[in-house]
Amino acid sequence: MxxxxxxxxxxxxxxxxxxxxxxxxxxxxxxxxxxxxxxxxxxxxxxxxxxxxxxxxxxxxxxxxxxxxxxxxxxxxxxxxxxxxxxxxxxxxxxxxxxxxxxxxxxxxxxxxxxxxGLKEVVVKASKQIVKQEIDRITYDMQADPENKVFNALEMMRKVPLLSVDADNNVYLKGNADFRILINGKPSSMMERNYRDILRSMPASSIERIEVITTPPAKYDAEGLAGIINIITRKPVDNGYSGTVNVSERFPVGGPGVGGTVSAKFNKLGMTLMTGGNQYRIPSIRTMSERATRGQDPTYLTQNGTNRSTNYSGYLGYEISYEFDTLNLISAQFNINGSQARGFVSQNSLLMADSGLLEQYGLANTSRDLGRGMDAAFNYQRSAKVNKNQLLTFSYRYFGYSNNQKGQIDITERINVNLPDYRQVNNQQFSEQTLQVDYVYPIKKLNVEAGLKAIMRDNRSDFQFESFVTAANAFDPDPFRSNRFTNTQNVFGAYNTYQYTFKKWGLKAGARIEQTFVKADFVSTGSRVNQNYVNVIPSLSINRKLKNNAGFNFGYTQRIQRPGIYQLNPFVDRSNPSFERSGNPVLRPAFVNDFQLGFSTSKKVSLNIGLGYTHLRDMIMAVAVFNPQTNITRLTFGNTGRARLFMLMLNSNYSINKNWNLSLNSRVAHGRVFGVVDGQAVSNQGFMYQANLSTGYKLAKGWRVNGNLNVVGPNINIQGTTNSIVSSSLSVSKDMFNYKLALSAAVNNPFTQFRNAYRETFGPNFNQVDLRRDYFRSFTVSLNYKFGKLKEAIKKNKRGIRNDDVQTDN
Missing domain, CATH: 2.60.40.10 (Immunoglobulins)
Known part of the structure; x- marks a missing residue:
């Protein structure tokens, strides 16, 4: 302090x-x-x-x-x-x-x-630039992409530079799953609990642009090893009202969805409403797992099964602002979201040894997952009379969410299995309060920013394990496998940033200092964990503007990954008796040093090229350990890894003619991971790559056809890898009524009905393969409608709370 x-x-x-x-x-x-x-x-x-x-x-x-x-x-x-x-x-x-x-x-x-x-009586407008390189970020203009009316936000992220989406709909930023997602520059409960549900519900047509902040300045919290994804929703442009509505249906995987935004401005009062919801169902698919162990008594485990699930999710966000005069502005926001998922797993398990059969059983797992989230914030902004860009902002935010998980496991066809039927309940709660003060002081070509921030977090988990007692015909709580866990995390920080523009040079540099206090308490057992650490986080971005709308960018930053409740929670998931999963309450933060060098130019061909080097230490990684005494593989988290990553990025957009365009979003990297697993040194390395090739042709009378080819290479981690994925899509859309109404249809992977998702895991004494046969071919139809007209942009606070420092459960 x-x-x-x-x-x-x-x-x-x-x-x-x-x-x-x-x-x-x-x-x-x-x-x-x-x-x-x-x-x-x-x-x-x-x-x-x-x-x-x-x-x-x-x-x-x-x-x-x-x-x-x-x-x-x-x-x-x-x-x-x-x-x-x-x-x-x-x-x-x-x-x-x-x-x-x-x-x-x-x-x-x-x-x-x-x-x-001008060309005689025809006016041809210059092509709108889709990708733009700024001093510390890359911006993708979603409204300049015609397919924004066809796909949802999650699917469109395959086109955004430095982003990729794998077969499980996980988003990666520069190949890393640790990042933060903001909505209009602010954290939102919609993205904290499970971003995949919300992004599937969010039509891309309601998004103005997506900013990939590769070198976050010091004003942002230090969390997010890979950086920050900032989703800017569509803004009103005139006095009055405007909005967009999208209705869609996807099958056989997916379901109906609706979403959109509505904005209104009446003199000094402005309001924006964003809402959406969808159903996402996965029909019955086949799964398989094989595990071979080594040692004095080697074993071979085979599991075959099926699973199906249905998930309902929805969100609602509301913002309001009022400008008392040219110097005073207040704004507030309120967001709620929720989801409900039900699943069923049927599985047969067979454990063999050289001596013969060791164990056999059948399993049926019925699960339910209920989640809710909300956040509310208030901001007051004061501008100076002499200089309207001199700002003082006070902000307060409350944020909270809950996840209630329940599963019942019934075991049949038992051979050498004494485990009774059982139920698991895991109720997690998270709350956070934030106070923040920001000050912006421009001095000629120098812009100075400073601020103070305090974040108070409270994590709670109550997990119960109940065994079925045949004599009583009831479930009885097991105190040895149940516990209550609390974790508090208080972060106090200050930052100072300087931005200077001189001729064709732009410089942004700053530093952030954070002090963190962590306390963990196992209520049932009486054990505790206390941590206290201070971090100084520097950041530097340099831009050199060249002729013909070209330029170079250099960025360096250090980032932190603090463990979230999902990684800290010691709850042991025993939904599969042969494989267990739990968190680790004594995790420490991880750190990354990231260097980026980029070149961009925008003429007839828009081109962005980037080189990067990333070094990570104390990585929070999932670690799998096999116990030969119990024949159980336990997956948990540990600060066991360090890694280095070299990266090359290429993004290009080319207008072949006024009707035909072609774009490429690609990245290739070589990574090497080091760590310790079960007391032994382990390393893994390999190439990782991604490429999205997209083309579209504009036909007469508002018709347009588009095609996409997406390639995602294997994902390398400390104990294994996943297989690559090649996907494709074709879409057609029709604009009507002066581009206010659009009808669209698309087919994903028209030539392949199913795909095998393959994952390999290895340890000092075992090798494991997991296989899942997913539906790959799907069809989408959607209707997009834009309405209203405005004349004056709604004003919002230029500064507000951004909590970017906690790892989510993704």
């Missing part, structure tokens, strides 16, 4: 001294914010020329990440601003600075119009 206090004093002194120096500076100034007239997004590195006479350019500035620019130290008189950007019309603005006490000329928002090319 002393370190945090010292840092806070230094930040306040910096702001005070800088403010005094600025007040003492004489002269006039001009400032403004540049944005896209269509999307209202801030435009970065737009050239602003300050002209005193028709042939004299006095100064040149470039817009920052928030679109702002400024000129200071000017004399009174008449000036002209020439705003120039590739793909936009040049805008000229006359500014008068009279000889008076009003020395600051604030131009407010300056919208740039996309460049239009």
């Amino acid at each position: 002393k370190i945090i206090n010292i840092l806070l004093v230094l930040m306040l002194q910096l702001c005070v001294h800088t403010g005094i120096a600025q007040n003492q500076a004489a002269g006039y100034s001009i400032r403004g914010i540049i944005s896209d007239s269509a999307s209202h997004n801030a435009l970065t590195f737009i050239t602003v020329n300050l002209i005193k006479s028709p042939a004299t350019v006095l100064k040149v500035d470039y817009s920052k990440a928030d679109g702002s620019f400024s000129f200071a130290g000017l004399e009174s008189g008449s000036y002209t601003l020439a705003v120039v950007g590739v793909g936009y019309k040049t805008t000229r603005i006359t500014v008068e600075l009279p000889d008076s006490s009003q020395k600051a000329g604030d131009l407010g928002n300056i919208p740039l119009m996309p460049d239009l090319v």
Whole structure:
């Protein structure tokens, strides 16, 4: 805490001294914010020329990440601003600075119009840039992709640079499953509990863009080894109302779904509603597991079975803002979500040894999973009179969710099996409160940000194991396999970030300091765990702008992975008697050092190339250990790994002609993992790759056809690997009623009905193979409707709470 206090004093002194120096500076100034007239997004590195006479350019500035620019130290008189950007019309603005006490000329928002090319009576609009490289992130414009009306958000992530989706609908950022997902720059309970359910429910048409923040600045919490995925939902553009609704059906895997957004603005009051829900059913599929052990008494286990499941999920998010005047703004948000899943597993198990049959049984597992989540936040933002970009923000947020799991296991056809029928109940609860203060202070071409934050978390788990007693014809609790677990985690942090723009260079650097207090208590057994650690997290991003809308980016950051309740919870899942799974309450945080170098250009061909090196230590990894005394394989988590990863990324978009486009999103990496499993050193290495090739052709009368080919290579971990996946899709859509209504149909994997998902796991004394035969071919039909018209963008706080520092259960 002393370190945090010292840092806070230094930040306040910096702001005070800088403010005094600025007040003492004489002269006039001009400032403004540049944005896209269509999307209202801030435009970065737009050239602003300050002209005193028709042939004299006095100064040149470039817009920052928030679109702002400024000129200071000017004399009174008449000036002209020439705003120039590739793909936009040049805008000229006359500014008068009279000889008076009003020395600051604030131009407010300056919208740039996309460049239009006239051809007789036809107006052809330039192709909208789908992928954009910014100083610390890559942005994918979802509205520029015609397939946003066909697929959901999860399916569209295959096209986003650095993202991939495997056969189990797990999302990976740079091949890593440890990342954070934000909605409009803020955490949401919708993404904390189970992001897959929500992304399947969320139509891509309701998303404006997806930002992949590869080098998160210090203002973000340090969690998320791979980075942050920020989903920006569609924003209202005019005074009034607007919205989009999507209805879809998918079969035989999946089900009906509906989702959309509605926004409205009435003078100073703005509101946005986002909602959706779907059913996701998996018909009966076949599974198989084989395990061969080594040692004095080798064994061979074979399990064959089937499983089916049905999941219902839904979400609702609401935001409201009110602008009292040009200096004071308040906003609030409220999100709720829920899901209910039911599943059934039927399985036959056979355990053999050289001497013959050791064990045999049949198993039926009926499970139920009920989850709920909610969060609410309030923000107050105050702008300075002298400079509207000077902001002070106070924020509060409450967030909580629960997961209640219940399973009943019935055992039949027993041979050498004394285990009774049993039930498992695991009730998990998570709550979090956050207080945050942010301060933004622009000084000419330098933008200074500082903030303080406190997060108080409370994790709870009550798990029960009940054995069936035949004599009593009832289930009896087993106290030796039951427990109550509590875990509190308090994080106190401070950050300081500096962003500087000079000619064609952009620099963003900062540091974050966090102190964490962890307490774990096993209520039933009376044992406790206490941890206390301090981390300093640096970040650095550099951008060099070149000619022809090209540029280089370099980024370095250090990130933390703190274990979440799913990894900490010591609950032992015994739904399969031969395989157990549990958390580890004594886990420590993991760390990563990440270096990224990128090049981007956007002419007729939009090209993004990236090189990366990642080094991880104290990795939180799933570790499988076989116990020859019980013939059970136990999977748990440990800080057992370290790894290094080299990566090459290539993303390209090419317009062959005005109707035909082609895009490629690809990544190849070589990883090596080291660790200790069951007291023995283990290592694994290999190449990992992904590629998504997409093409679309625009036909007459609003028709469009699209095709996708997706390849995801094996996933390498410390004890095994998975097989690769090759998938394809074809879609057709029809726009009607002036592009307000769209009908779409798609077929996924038309040439393959089933796919075998293969996973291999090895340990010092065993080898295991798991096989699952999934439905691969599916069909989708959807209807997308856009309505309303607005004239003025809804204002939101430019700063708010972002809790990005806890590993989810994904």
